Amino acid sequence: MTSQAVISGEQHGRPGPHDQSAGAGDGGPSPADRPAAAGATTAAAPITMAKALNLGLHAAMAADPKVIVMGEDVGTLGGVFRVTDGLQREFGEARVIDTPLAESAIIGTAIGLAMRGYRPVCEIQFDGFVYPAFDQIVSQLAKLHYRSAGRIRLPVTIRIPFGGGIGAVEHHSESPEAYFCHTAGLKVVACSNPADAHHMIQQAVRSDDPVIFLEPKRRYWEKGTVDARPLAELPPGAASDLHASVVVRTGTDATLVGYGPTVRTCLDAAEVSDADDARSLEVIDLRSLSPLDLGPVLASVRRTGRLVVVHEAPSNVSVSAEVAARVTEEAFYSLESPVLRVTGFDTPYPPARLEDHYLPDVDRILDAVDRSFAY
Amino acid sequence: MQLLTPTGHRITVPEEARSPGPDLPTGADPPVSKPRRADPPGGEPTAADIDLPAHVADLTADDLVGLYRDMTLVRRLDEEATSLQRQGELGLWASLRGQEAAQVGSGRALGPHDMAFPSYREHGVAWCRGVDPAAILAIFRGASLGGWAPAEHGFALYSIVVGSQTLHATGYAMGMARDGSDGAAIVYFGDGASSEGDVNEAFGWAGVFGAPLVFFCQNNQWAISEPTRRQSRTEIFHRASGFGFPSVRVDGNDVLACLAVTRWALARARSGRGPVLVEAVTYRMGAHTTADDPTRYRSAAELDAWRRRDPLDRMRAYLSADGLLDEDRERRIALEADTLAHDLRARCTTMPDPAPTSLFDHVQVADNELVSTQRAAFTAQFGADGEDGWRDGPPGPNRPNGPNGNGRKGGLVAGEARVSEEAW
Known part of the structure; x- marks a missing residue:
C-alpha cells in the first residue's frame, strides 16, 4: 500500500482503502477538475487521477531528458483527457510531440527512438484505437529484446485510457488488456487511484521493458491525495512496486480482486456488504496484470476461502481466467467454493445506453459473493 | 544500354536486355542506368540535377574490383546457403540472387555512423556491414x-x-537528428512492402519530421507470386512526391549507379534535407524462398531476359573492358569465394543447437x-540440456521421443518435409 497516499481510510469505515471521492462520479471530463499546467502541488490537496498522471509525467520528464511524450493531440491540446496538459509548454515541442494520426507509426517510431536511446511515452488516444498498432506492439516492441538476445532494450511506455462508463461512442470504452497480457515481453499495468497513478506512471517510464499502461478513463476525475514529490525523493517503501498487487481493504469472509476501474466498484461492494450482510470482504487491487503478483491474492484466499474476480473486459480467456486457474493450481485446498468471476459480457461493447447493464456493478459483485457462499 | 560509370567510362549491354521489364507496361522505358526522378512539391532540384558520376569519381581501380568481389562473394554465400537448405541444414533460405548490385552498391555507400534497417533478404548489405554470414544462416x-x-x-536485425x-x-x-548525429539511416524494403500501411505511415512521418532517412526500395518485380503492378498503379518511385520528398529510380542491377545514387541520397539526408526514396529496379532471380516455386507464376523467357542483365556479368564486362579484371584476379576472387563458402558450410553444419x-x-x-x-520446472523435468526427462520410465510408443515420434530436433526441417509430402 502506498502509505503516503492513504489519507482517509476512515471514510470507508475500515483502515486501508485509498481515498476516492465518491462525488467525482462517473461523468465525463469536468472542466473544473481538469489539471492546470504541471507544477508543484502540496501533498495535502486532493487531486484527480488525470492531474496525478500529469504530475507524474512531468516528474518523469524532468528526471530524464531522454523521456519524450508522443501521441495524437498530446501537445498543444494537452491530450483529449488533458493528461499531458502543459507538458509541451514546459518541455517544448521536441519532447512533447503531436504526431500524425497513425497508431502503428506512433509505436513503430517509438521503437526506433528507443533503439537510439530515448524513452518514449506514447499515448494511444482511446483503447479502441490501439489495434492499428497491434503488430508493432506484439510482434516488434514485445519481441526485439528476445530476438536480439538482450542487446536491444525498448523502454517504451504506452498509455491507453481504457474501459467504459463515460457514455462514449463505439471504440471508446474497450478493455483490451488480455491481448497484451498474452504476449511475452510486455508488461501490463492498470492504475486505479490518483496516488498509484502518480507513482506508477513514473515507474513505468523508468522500466527498461515496454509497459502497457492502462488508465481507467471513468476514474480520471476522481480525487485522492497524492504525495507529489518525485519518485526519487520518496522514502523507501512509500510507493509500492510497479508490479505488486495490494490489499486495499482488509476483510475476513471473501476476497474480491479487481484492477483499474473495478477496484472502486469492489470497494463499494465491500461497503454495502459490510452494512447489509455483515460479510467482511477483502479487496485486492491487482495493479499489475502482467506479470501477475498473486502472492497477496493467494494469502487472502487461504484465509477467506472464497474469491471473486472483477473486471470490465469479457470473461473468455481473460485476466480473471488466469487468476482463477492459478489460484486453483496453488490454493486448491483452501478454496471453499469455485473461483467466480464478474466481468463484461462476451459481446462487443454495447451502445452507451446499455453500458450500465454490461459493466460489473455492486449488485452483480454481491450476487457472486452470495453464490460463493451458497456452495 | 549504358551503364553509369565514372566519368568517361561507358559500356554496352546486350540488345535483348533492353526489352522492357516484365512488369513495365508495353512501350514504357526499361530500367535504365540514368536515374529518373519524381519532383517533390515546390520544384526543389533533385535527382535530375545530380551529377551522379561525381559521386563515384573517387573510386580507384581496387575499389571497382572490390565491388565486383563483394558481389561475387555474396552470390557464392547465397548459393551455398541454398545448397545447405536443400541438404536439410537450413529450414529455409531467402535468396538474394539478382539483387547483388542493389545491395552492395547501396551497402558500400554507408558510412560508419549510418544505420541500416533490413528486411530479411539483405544478405549483401549485411556483408557490407561486417555481419558474420554464419549469424544469418x-x-x-x-x-x-x-x-x-x-x-x-x-x-x-532482420x-x-x-x-x-x-x-x-x-x-x-x-x-539521430535529435542527437546531432552526422549519420543517416537507410531502410530496405520491396515492391510488395510498398503496399503496407507501415511503409506509407513511415513515408508520412519521415516527410513531416524531416527524418534523415533513405527509403531504399528494391523493386525485384515479384512479391512471392504477385507482380509489382498488383501493388501499385503508379511507379513506386512516384509515391514519394505525394509525401513531399524527392525520389530516384535507378537501375538496380548497376552497382555503380546504386552506389552513386545512395551516396547522393545519404549525403542529402545527413545534411538535414530530409528523406529520399530510391527505387532500385532489379529482379529476384531465384525463388521467393526455398519453399517457393516461381515456375508457377512467371515465365522462363522473363527469367532469361533478366539473366542477360545479371549484375555480376555487367560489372565483369565493365571491368574487363577497362583492363581492371584479368583472369588471374578473377580466379583469385573465385577461390576466395569458394573458401568462404567452404568455411561457411563447415560452420553451419557444426553449429550447435542453442542450450x-x-x-x-x-x-x-x-x-x-x-x-x-x-x-x-523445465530444468527439473528435462535437465539443463533438455535430454534427461522421462525419469519415471521410458517414453511411451507415441510420445515425442518414443520410437514412433519425430524427435524434438530438426522440427522445422522435418515439418516442412511433412507438409510437402502430405500436401502434394
Missing part, C-alpha cells in the same frame, strides 16, 4: 532469432513482418517470475 537454421549486435554493425522496419528506421532517424534453457533467456530485461518458474 543461424536464423534460417532455427538456431537464433538475431545473432549480431545492431549497434556495433550499424545494421539492425525484420520478417513486411514493412514493419520502415517505422523503426523512421524513429531511429528522428533520434534448451536459453529459450527462457531475455524475455524481458527484468526478472519475470512466470518465466523463471517455467525455466525451473
Whole structure:
C-alpha cells in the first residue's frame, strides 16, 4: 500500500482503502477538475487521477531528458483527457510531440527512438484505437529484446485510457488488456487511484521493458491525495512496486480482486456488504496484470476461502481466467467454493445506453459473493 | 544500354536486355542506368540535377574490383546457403540472387555512423556491414532469432513482418537528428512492402519530421507470386512526391549507379534535407524462398531476359573492358569465394543447437517470475540440456521421443518435409 497516499481510510469505515471521492462520479471530463499546467502541488490537496498522471509525467520528464511524450493531440491540446496538459509548454515541442494520426507509426517510431536511446511515452488516444498498432506492439516492441538476445532494450511506455462508463461512442470504452497480457515481453499495468497513478506512471517510464499502461478513463476525475514529490525523493517503501498487487481493504469472509476501474466498484461492494450482510470482504487491487503478483491474492484466499474476480473486459480467456486457474493450481485446498468471476459480457461493447447493464456493478459483485457462499 | 560509370567510362549491354521489364507496361522505358526522378512539391532540384558520376569519381581501380568481389562473394554465400537448405541444414533460405548490385552498391555507400534497417533478404548489405554470414544462416537454421549486435554493425536485425522496419528506421532517424548525429539511416524494403500501411505511415512521418532517412526500395518485380503492378498503379518511385520528398529510380542491377545514387541520397539526408526514396529496379532471380516455386507464376523467357542483365556479368564486362579484371584476379576472387563458402558450410553444419534453457533467456530485461518458474520446472523435468526427462520410465510408443515420434530436433526441417509430402 502506498502509505503516503492513504489519507482517509476512515471514510470507508475500515483502515486501508485509498481515498476516492465518491462525488467525482462517473461523468465525463469536468472542466473544473481538469489539471492546470504541471507544477508543484502540496501533498495535502486532493487531486484527480488525470492531474496525478500529469504530475507524474512531468516528474518523469524532468528526471530524464531522454523521456519524450508522443501521441495524437498530446501537445498543444494537452491530450483529449488533458493528461499531458502543459507538458509541451514546459518541455517544448521536441519532447512533447503531436504526431500524425497513425497508431502503428506512433509505436513503430517509438521503437526506433528507443533503439537510439530515448524513452518514449506514447499515448494511444482511446483503447479502441490501439489495434492499428497491434503488430508493432506484439510482434516488434514485445519481441526485439528476445530476438536480439538482450542487446536491444525498448523502454517504451504506452498509455491507453481504457474501459467504459463515460457514455462514449463505439471504440471508446474497450478493455483490451488480455491481448497484451498474452504476449511475452510486455508488461501490463492498470492504475486505479490518483496516488498509484502518480507513482506508477513514473515507474513505468523508468522500466527498461515496454509497459502497457492502462488508465481507467471513468476514474480520471476522481480525487485522492497524492504525495507529489518525485519518485526519487520518496522514502523507501512509500510507493509500492510497479508490479505488486495490494490489499486495499482488509476483510475476513471473501476476497474480491479487481484492477483499474473495478477496484472502486469492489470497494463499494465491500461497503454495502459490510452494512447489509455483515460479510467482511477483502479487496485486492491487482495493479499489475502482467506479470501477475498473486502472492497477496493467494494469502487472502487461504484465509477467506472464497474469491471473486472483477473486471470490465469479457470473461473468455481473460485476466480473471488466469487468476482463477492459478489460484486453483496453488490454493486448491483452501478454496471453499469455485473461483467466480464478474466481468463484461462476451459481446462487443454495447451502445452507451446499455453500458450500465454490461459493466460489473455492486449488485452483480454481491450476487457472486452470495453464490460463493451458497456452495 | 549504358551503364553509369565514372566519368568517361561507358559500356554496352546486350540488345535483348533492353526489352522492357516484365512488369513495365508495353512501350514504357526499361530500367535504365540514368536515374529518373519524381519532383517533390515546390520544384526543389533533385535527382535530375545530380551529377551522379561525381559521386563515384573517387573510386580507384581496387575499389571497382572490390565491388565486383563483394558481389561475387555474396552470390557464392547465397548459393551455398541454398545448397545447405536443400541438404536439410537450413529450414529455409531467402535468396538474394539478382539483387547483388542493389545491395552492395547501396551497402558500400554507408558510412560508419549510418544505420541500416533490413528486411530479411539483405544478405549483401549485411556483408557490407561486417555481419558474420554464419549469424544469418543461424536464423534460417532455427538456431537464433538475431545473432549480431545492431549497434556495433550499424545494421539492425532482420525484420520478417513486411514493412514493419520502415517505422523503426523512421524513429531511429528522428533520434539521430535529435542527437546531432552526422549519420543517416537507410531502410530496405520491396515492391510488395510498398503496399503496407507501415511503409506509407513511415513515408508520412519521415516527410513531416524531416527524418534523415533513405527509403531504399528494391523493386525485384515479384512479391512471392504477385507482380509489382498488383501493388501499385503508379511507379513506386512516384509515391514519394505525394509525401513531399524527392525520389530516384535507378537501375538496380548497376552497382555503380546504386552506389552513386545512395551516396547522393545519404549525403542529402545527413545534411538535414530530409528523406529520399530510391527505387532500385532489379529482379529476384531465384525463388521467393526455398519453399517457393516461381515456375508457377512467371515465365522462363522473363527469367532469361533478366539473366542477360545479371549484375555480376555487367560489372565483369565493365571491368574487363577497362583492363581492371584479368583472369588471374578473377580466379583469385573465385577461390576466395569458394573458401568462404567452404568455411561457411563447415560452420553451419557444426553449429550447435542453442542450450534448451536459453529459450527462457531475455524475455524481458527484468526478472519475470512466470518465466523463471517455467525455466525451473523445465530444468527439473528435462535437465539443463533438455535430454534427461522421462525419469519415471521410458517414453511411451507415441510420445515425442518414443520410437514412433519425430524427435524434438530438426522440427522445422522435418515439418516442412511433412507438409510437402502430405500436401502434394
